[in-house]
Amino acid sequence: xxxxxxxxxxxxxxxxxxxxxxxxxxxxxxxxxxxxxxxxxxxxxxxxxxxxxxxxxxxxxxxxxxxxxxxxxxxxxxxxxxxxxxxxxxxxxxxxxxxxxxxxxxxxxxxxxxxxxxxxxxxxxxxxxxxxxxxxxxxxxxxxxxxxxxxxxxxxxxxxxxxxxxxxxxxxxxxxxxxxxxxxxxxxxxxxxxxxxxxxxxxxxxxxxxxxxxxxxxxxxxxxxxxxxxxxxxxxxxxxxxxxxxxxxxxxxxxxxxxxxxxxxxxxxxxxxxxxxxxxxxxxxxxxxxxxxxxxxxxxxxxxxxxxxxxxxxxxxxxxxxxxxxxxxxxxxxxxxxxxxxxxxxxxxxxxxxxxxxxxxxxxxxxxxxxxxxxxxxxxxxxxxxxxxxxxxxxxxxxxxxxxxxxxxxxxxxxxxxxxxxxxxxxxxxxxxxxxxxxxxxxxxxxxxxxxxxxxxxxxxxxxxxxxxxxxxxxxxxxxxxxxxxxxxxxxxxxx
Amino acid sequence: xxxxxxxxxxxxxxxxxxxxxxxxxxxxxxxxxxxxxxxxxxxxxxxxxxxxxxxxxxxxxxxxxxxxxxxxxxxxxxxxxxxxxxxxxxxxxxxxxxxxxxxxxxxxxxxxxxxxxxxxxxxxxxxxxxxxxxxxxxxxxxxxxxxxxxxxxxxxxxxxxxxxxxxxxxxxxxxxxxxxxxxxxxxxxxxxxxxxxxxxxxxxxxxxxxxxxxxxxxxxxxxxxxxxxxxxxxxxxxxxxxxxxxxxxxxxxxxxxxxxxxxxxxxxxxxxxxxxxxxxxxx
Numbered sequence: 001x002x003x004x005x006x007x008x009x010x011x012x013x014x015x016x017x018x019x020x021x022x023x024x025x026x027x028x029x030x031x032x033x034x035x036x037x038x039x040x041x042x043x044x045x046x047x048x049x050x051x052x053x054x055x056x057x058x059x060x061x062x063x064x065x066x067x068x069x070x071x072x073x074x075x076x077x078x079x080x081x082x083x084x085x086x087x088x089x090x091x092x093x094x095x096x097x098x099x100x101x102x103x104x105x106x107x108x109x110x111x112x113x114x115x116x117x118x119x120x121x122x123x124x125x126x127x128x129x130x131x132x133x134x135x136x137x138x139x140x141x142x143x144x145x146x147x148x149x150x151x152x153x154x155x156x157x158x159x160x161x162x163x164x165x166x167x168x169x170x171x172x173x174x175x176x177x178x179x180x181x182x183x184x185x186x187x188x189x190x191x192x193x194x195x196x197x198x199x200x201x202x203x204x205x206x207x208x209x210x211x212x213x214x215x216x217x218x219x220x221x222x223x224x225x226x227x228x229x230x231x232x233x234x235x236x237x238x239x240x241x242x243x244x245x246x247x248x249x250x251x252x253x254x255x256x257x258x259x260x261x262x263x264x265x266x267x268x269x270x271x272x273x274x275x276x277x278x279x280x281x282x283x284x285x286x287x288x289x290x291x292x293x294x295x296x297x298x299x300x301x302x303x304x305x306x307x308x309x310x311x312x313x314x315x316x317x318x319x320x321x322x323x324x325x326x327x328x329x330x331x332x333x334x335x336x337x338x339x340x341x342x343x344x345x346x347x348x349x350x351x352x353x354x355x356x357x358x359x360x361x362x363x364x365x366x367x368x369x370x371x372x373x374x375x376x377x378x379x380x381x382x383x384x385x386x387x388x389x390x391x392x393x394x395x396x397x398x399x400x401x402x403x404x405x406x407x408x409x410x411x412x413x414x415x416x417x418x419x420x421x422x423x424x425x426x427x428x429x430x431x432x433x434x435x436x437x438x439x440x441x442x443x444x445x446x447x448x449x450x451x452x453x454x455x456x457x458x459x460x461x462x463x464x465x466x467x468x469x470x471x472x473x474x475x476x477x478x479x480x481x482x483x484x485x486x487x488x489x490x491x492x493x494x495x496x
Numbered sequence: 497x498x499x500x501x502x503x504x505x506x507x508x509x510x511x512x513x514x515x516x517x518x519x520x521x522x523x524x525x526x527x528x529x530x531x532x533x534x535x536x537x538x539x540x541x542x543x544x545x546x547x548x549x550x551x552x553x554x555x556x557x558x559x560x561x562x563x564x565x566x567x568x569x570x571x572x573x574x575x576x577x578x579x580x581x582x583x584x585x586x587x588x589x590x591x592x593x594x595x596x597x598x599x600x601x602x603x604x605x606x607x608x609x610x611x612x613x614x615x616x617x618x619x620x621x622x623x624x625x626x627x628x629x630x631x632x633x634x635x636x637x638x639x640x641x642x643x644x645x646x647x648x649x650x651x652x653x654x655x656x657x658x659x660x661x662x663x664x665x666x667x668x669x670x671x672x673x674x675x676x677x678x679x680x681x682x683x684x685x686x687x688x689x690x691x692x693x694x695x696x697x698x699x700x701x702x703x704x705x706x707x708x709x710x711x712x713x714x715x716x717x718x719x720x721x722x723x724x725x726x727x728x729x730x731x732x733x734x735x736x737x738x739x740x741x742x743x744x745x746x747x748x749x750x751x752x753x754x755x756x757x758x759x760x761x762x763x764x765x766x767x768x769x770x771x772x773x774x775x776x777x778x779x
Contacts, residue, residue, distance in 0.1 A: 058604065058606070059548060059549060059560035059563065059564055059604055060545075060548055060549075060606075061544070061545075061547065061548040063543075063544040063545070064544065064545050064548070074610045074611070075545070075608070075610040075611065077610070078609075078610040086599075086606040086607070087599075087606070087607060088599055088600070088601055088602065088603060088604070088605065088606050088607070089601050089602045089697065089698050089700075090602065090603075090604070097563075250609065251609050251610050252610065293612045293613065293614070295612075295614050296537070296614050298612065298615075299612055400540060400543075401540070401543060401544045445548060445559055446548050446559065446560055
C-alpha cells in the first residue's frame with residue numbers, strides 16, 4: 001500500500017496557525033485608531049523574483065529552486081548562475097513545448113495599515129485660521145494593491161540567456177526593472193559569463209528575492225541608505241545599468257562578479273536618481289562568496305562586496321533668456337565627480353530549518369557629496385566626509401515547504417555627520433528597524449504560486465523620514481525627535 | 497505533583513504510541529561514502545524537490561508525469577537503469593547517489609549536485625522506502641571493470657565489427673542516431689515507447705560520460721529497457737573495443753574519433769557500411 005503525505009492534516013493545522021497569526025496582526029492593526037488620517041501611504045513596488053514560467057518549463061515545484069519563493073536555494077542559485085539552464089540538454093528553446101510562453105506575473109492584493117508619527121500636521125484640519133503645525137501621527141489603512149512584475153526570462157539559445165522585467169507601481173506606471181542578455185559558460189567555463197544591461201547587483205543577500213513586502217519592511221535600509229543631507233542617490237539595492245563578468249564553480253559554492261556600471265543608480269536616459277543629468281563616470285562593484293557544506297546543518301555561505309562609485313557635484317549648464325526678462329538654466333551633464341564607496345560582508349547560514357542571514361555594511365562619501373557643494377568651491381569649515389555603518393540580521397524558520405516564519409532586525413549608525421557642530425544630535429540619521437511575519441503557501445506545484453502573507457514592521461529614524469514610502473512628501477515636525485513608522489500587511493501574494 | 501506525574505506518563509505513552517506508529521520504512525538508511533543517509537531526513541527533501549515528477553507515492557505518477565517524456569522513474573518497482581551491479585539486481589547506494597548527483601541528460605531529471613552530499617544521501621535513503629524489495633533483497637555486487645585497453649585503430653575497427661555482429665545497429669541505427677529498423681517498436685518495462693540512445697546528441701550518456709561508464713552500461717544493461725546486459729556475451733577486451741568504436745559516433749572530439757577519421761579518409765574504399773546490407777559485418 002503506497003504511503004502518502006498527510007496533506008489534509010498538515011494543511012488543517014497550518015491553516016489554524018496562519019489564521020491565528022492573521023488574527024494577531026489584525027489586533028495589532030487596531031491600535032492607535034485615534035490618529036488623524038492623511039493620504040494613502042504608498043506601498044513600494046515589489047520587484048521581487050519568482051518565476052513559475054521556469055517551473056512550468058521544467059516541471060519542477062517552486063520549492064525546488066526556492067527555500068520559500070521568491071528566495072532562492074542553492075539549486076535555484078546554480079540554475080540562475082548557469083544562465084537559467086539545468087544542463088540536461090533540454091534548455092534551448094528548440095526543446096520547449098510550442099505552447100509554452102516564458103511569462104510570469106506577480107501581484108499582491110492586500111490590506112495594509114501605515115502609521116508614522118512626528119509629522120507636521122495642521123492643528124485644525126484644513127489649515128484654517130488659528131491652525132498651526134503640530135506634531136501628529138498620520139495613519140491610514142485599507143485595501144490596496146502592490147505593484148506588479150511582468151517578468152520574462154529564459155534562454156535565447158544554448159548558453160545565451162535573457163531577462164526582461166517590466167515592473168509597475170500600483171497605479172500601473174511602468175519602468176524596466178531589469179533587462180539584460182547574458183552569455184553563459186563562455187569557452188565552456190562556468191567561470192566566465194558576461195551580462196549586459198540592467199540587473200541586480202550580485203548580492204549574497206538579495207533584496208529582490210526576500211520575503212518582506214510591507215511598506216516599512218519591504219526594503220533593506222542599508223541597501224538604500226545615504227546620510228541625510230548628502231547628494232548621493234546611490235542605493236546598493238537598486239538595479240544598475242552596465243556590464244558584469246561573473247563566474248562560479250559547478251555547484252556555485254564559489255562565486256565572483258565584477259561589474260562596471262553607469263554612475264546614475266540604474267536610471268535609463270542618462271538621468272540620476274534625483275532626476276538631474278547623470279555624469280559620464282563609471283562605478284565598479286565587486287562581489288565574492290564562498291559556500292561550504294556543514295553536514296546535516298546544511299549549506300553555509302559567506303561573502304564580501306565592495307562598490308566604488310562617484311557622483312557629480314555640479315553641472316554643465318546652458319543659460320538662455322526665458323522671454324520674460326529672466327533666464328532659464330538647463331543642466332546638461334554632471335561634472336565635478338566625487339567618490340564614495342560601500343563595502344560589507346554577509347552570510348547565509350543554515351541550522352537545519354533555521355536560516356540566519358547577517359550583513360554588515362559600511363558607507364563613506366566624499367565631503368563634497370555630504371555638503372552638497374560644487375567641487376569648484378572650497379569646503380566650508382566643519383564639513384566632513386559622511387560615514388555610516390549598518391547591518392542586519394534576518395532569520396527564516398522553514399516549518400516545511402509551505403510555511404515559513406521570518407524576522408529581521410536592522411541598525412544603521414551614522415559615524416560621521418556631514419557637518420560637525422551643525423546643531424544636530426549625535427544620533428541624527430540613525431535607523432532601527434524591526435520586521436517579522438509569516439507566509440503560508442497553500443499550493444506548491446509547478447504551475448503557479450500563492451502565498452498568504454502577513455507582516456508587521458516598524459522603523460525608527462532619528463530626525464528624518466523613514467526610507468519607506470510611508471509618510472513621504474510630508475514634513476517632519478522635529479528633527480530632534482525620532483520618527484516611528486510602522487506597517488501591518490496582510491495579502492495574497494500570487495504569481496503565474 | 498500528581499499532575500506532573502500524570503503529564504509525564506501521558507507524554508511517555510504518546511511517545512511510545514507515536515514511535516510504534518512510525519512507518520518502518522522511514523528507518524531506512526543509505527551509506528554513501530562516509531555518509532549515512534536517513535529516510536526521515538530525506539522525506540521533506542523528497543517533498544521539496546522530487547514529488548512533482550515522481551509523485552507522493554514514488555510511483556512516477558507526479559503531477560507533471562503526464563507531460564514528461566521519458567516518464568519519471570517508478571521507485572515502487574525498484575528497477576533502475578544506471579547501476580554498477582549486474583542486471584536484475586538492486587543498485588548500490590552509491591549508484592543511486594550518482595544518479596541523483598549526475599541527473600539524466602536529455603530527460604527532465606536535472607543534476608542535483610547543488611544539494612549537499614548529506615541531502616543526497618538522505619534522499620537515497622528515502623527513495624529506498626518506496627519498495628519492499630529493499631528489505632528482502634540486497635544490492636548486487638558491483639561488476640569489475642578491468643583496465644582500459646589502448647585506443648588503437650584496430651580496437652576501433654574491431655568494435656565496429658562487434659557493433660554490426662551484435663546487431664546494435666538494429667536499435668541504435670547504423671550511424672548511432674537511434675534510428676535503427678527496430679527503434680520504432682521498442683517499449684520499456686511499463687509498455688511505454690522508448691527511443692534508443694542517439695550517440696550524436698551530446699557528450700554525455702544517461703549513465704555517465706567516461707569510457708568506464710560506457711563499458712559499465714552494456715555490461716550491466718539498462719534495466720527496465722530493451723537494452724540487455726552483454727556481460728555473458730562478450731569478453732572484456734571486446735567490450736573495450738566496442739567502447740572505442742561508440743566514441744567515434746559522438747560529435748565531440750575524442751581520440752577515437754580522430755583515429756577513425758584519419759583511417760576512414762585513407763581507406764574509404766575499404767569501409768563497408770553498417771546495417772542489413774553488410775554481408776558479414778566488418779569493415
